[in-house]
Amino acid sequence: MAILGEKVSKIRSKNAGPFWITVDVFCGSREVFDEVRERLSNATVSQLTSVDASLIKRFEIESLSVLKFSFPRIEVQGSRFDRDMHGAQIATLFSELEL
Amino acid sequence: MKEEPDIICIDGGSTDSGPFYLGTGTSKYSRDICKSEWRTLMLARAQAGVPLVIGSCGTCGSNDTVDWMYDITIELAAELCQSLRITKLYSELTADTLTHALSAGRLSALKPAPEIDDESIGSCTNIVALAGAEQIGAALATGADIILAGRTTDTATISALPIARGEHSGASWHGAKIGECGAFCSSKPSSGVIFIEFDREGFTVEAMADGAKCTPHSVSAHMLYENANPFILYEPGGYLDVRSARYVALDDKRVRVEGAKWQAESNYRVKLEAARIGGYQTTMLALIRDSRYVKNASLWVSRLAEFCKDKISECTSLSPADYSIDFRLIGTNASLGAVENRNGHPVELGVLLIITANSQATASDLSRIINPFLLHYPLTDNEDLPTFAFPYSPAHCERGAIYEFALNHLLELDDPMDGFILRTSEVSYG
Numbered sequence: 160m161a162i163l164g165e166k167v168s169k170i171r172s173k174n175a176g177p178f179w180i181t182v183d184v185f186c187g188s189r190e191v192f193d194e195v196r197e198r199l200s201n202a203t204v205s206q207l208t209s210v211d212a213s214l215i216k217r218f219e220i221e222s223l224s225v226l227k228f229s230f231p232r233i234e235v236q237g238s239r240f241d242r243d244m245h246g247a248q249i250a251t252l253f254s255e256l257e258l
Numbered sequence: 259m260k261e262e263p264d265i266i267c268i269d270g271g272s273t274d275s276g277p278f279y280l281g282t283g284t285s286k287y288s289r290d291i292c293k294s295e296w297r298t299l300m301l302a303r304a305q306a307g308v309p310l311v312i313g314s315c316g317t318c319g320s321n322d323t324v325d326w327m328y329d330i331t332i333e334l335a336a337e338l339c340q341s342l343r344i345t346k347l348y349s350e351l352t353a354d355t356l357t358h359a360l361s362a363g364r365l366s367a368l369k370p371a372p373e374i375d376d377e378s379i380g381s382c383t384n385i386v387a388l389a390g391a392e393q394i395g396a397a398l399a400t401g402a403d404i405i406l407a408g409r410t411t412d413t414a415t416i417s418a419l420p421i422a423r424g425e426h427s428g429a430s431w432h433g434a435k436i437g438e439c440g441a442f443c444s445s446k447p448s449s450g451v452i453f454i455e456f457d458r459e460g461f462t463v464e465a466m467a468d469g470a471k472c473t474p475h476s477v478s479a480h481m482l483y484e485n486a487n488p489f490i491l492y493e494p495g496g497y498l499d500v501r502s503a504r505y506v507a508l509d510d511k512r513v514r515v516e517g518a519k520w521q522a523e524s525n526y527r528v529k530l531e532a533a534r535i536g537g538y539q540t541t542m543l544a545l546i547r548d549s550r551y552v553k554n555a556s557l558w559v560s561r562l563a564e565f566c567k568d569k570i571s572e573c574t575s576l577s578p579a580d581y582s583i584d585f586r587l588i589g590t591n592a593s594l595g596a597v598e599n600r601n602g603h604p605v606e607l608g609v610l611l612i613i614t615a616n617s618q619a620t621a622s623d624l625s626r627i628i629n630p631f632l633l634h635y636p637l638t639d640n641e642d643l644p645t646f647a648f649p650y651s652p653a654h655c656e657r658g659a660i661y662e663f664a665l666n667h668l669l670e671l672d673d674p675m676d677g678f679i680l681r682t683s684e685v686s687y688g
Binding site (some may be wrong): 173174175176177178179181183185207208209216218220222223225227229231235236237238239240242243244245248249251252255 | 273274275276277278368369370371372475478479482483484485486487488489531536537539582584586592593594595596597599600612614660661662663666
């Protein structure tokens with residue numbers, strides 16, 4: 160596998176309320192889902208986002224071939240050092256990830 | 259309208275645009291747009307002869323934005339010659355209510371939550387509780403044609419009627435979550451409207467727009483949307499559990515859903531939102547086109563930041579805790595900051611300087627101190643001074659007060675209507 164975003168059908172991130180961000184990785188097929196599930200560990204997500212691994216909630220949704228990661232925002236939405244009001248850019252880190 | 263709905267529901271708010279709207283108690287949306295869309299809905303309501311409900315009026319659902327929506331409704335009633343019974347549901351709480359709740363142990367923190375005490379609660383400019391099915395149900399019970407609700411959960415405007423009629427409680431909440439963003443659960447997310455039929459066992463969701471489809475995938479995937487946990491959704495009084503939900507296609511447009519469960523909790527709790535002033539901002543923007551400066555921008559900006567800090571402590575009585583100066587390199591890492599892991603070779607860079615202080619005057623004074631250096635600061639000590647591009651004059655821009663979210667807490671209530679206020683009135687233009 161090379162670049163995650165080229166392998167899966169869609170990756171998006173968004174606020175889940177002002178204090179959380181959630182990332183949805185739509186794998187597109189069961190085969191890709193199984194592969195990504197194996198390779199995309201919480202430790203990798205932690206490294207990518209600088210969020211402590213113990214705070215990352217991971218959901219593996221087989222019926223949708225979706226992996227979902229939710230984690231607290233490092234800067235609360237709209238606080239003075241927040242850079243992205245809607246939390247949508249963090250998805251690009253996942254898209255560009257080399258697994 | 260051919261489907262003869264029993265109710266028309268719309269969600270009018272969110273925290274997604276940030277704390278400013280709740281902090282100021284104002285709407286993000288243009289009044290003209292709201293009025294134009296509300297006109298369409300008021301006409302549809304008159305035709306269907308059913309209640310029309312809007313939750314979280316005017317983005318933040320403060321009392322002021324409920325009144326703002328009420329004024330729009332009255333104007334339209336006159337223009338459309340409608341006679342209406344209108345119920346307003348206010349969901350704003352006072353700081354006193356909250357400080358009493360804090361000392362009575364009725365506030366519980368969600369994770370993560372800001373630290374709170376009487377002082378921090380007192381500093382909030384607006385505090386709202388999110389209404390659930392009980393409060394919307396009480397508003398429906400007033401027999402209103404139109405309900406203008408303050409802050410409400412995204413789902414409760416939809417779930418309240420099926421719950422009041424004794425339809426399946428899990429399905430009522432589940433269908434409400436699926437329908438909360440309208441056609442987002444269909445193949446044409448921008449097409450607006452969705453139709454949901456609730457019954458004793460489940461619900462059926464149907465795409466309305468021409469060519470739009472609802473599939474088990476499009477419908478179940480909406481549980482992921484803006485939701486930290488795709489299986490569990492907390493609401494006032496309990497939570498929805500969709501782990502055993504089943505989604506079946508009836509045809510291209512309709513999906514049947516059964517199996518979700520509602521778990522009522524013994525203590526009735528509502529979620530709170532609040533915002534307070536987090537400082538006053540002045541911003542500046544400079545553009546760097548010189549390729550040597552573009553290439554070494556990170557070094558340049560860290561030198562500049564250090565220099566500015568020293569200059570401010572030299573020329574003012576401010577301590578570093580009184581202000582923040584935040585340089586964001588547009589073209590380098592302005593979106594992602596420290597977690598950006600790519601390097602590019604941009605032609606030019608924007609340097610966005612955000613100054614935050616305890617007063618607007620201080621923030622703008624700091625911008626005046628920094629101004630010549632943002633324009634001319636050199637990469638090394640031994641070279642001619644460069645001149646970057648300021649795109650406008652004055653180079654600084656006063657942003658006014660900025661706000662911050664101040665609560666991520668639950669409030670326990672003895673009665674679901676505690677703190678919520680219903681006001682019903684009638685207008686006659688028919």
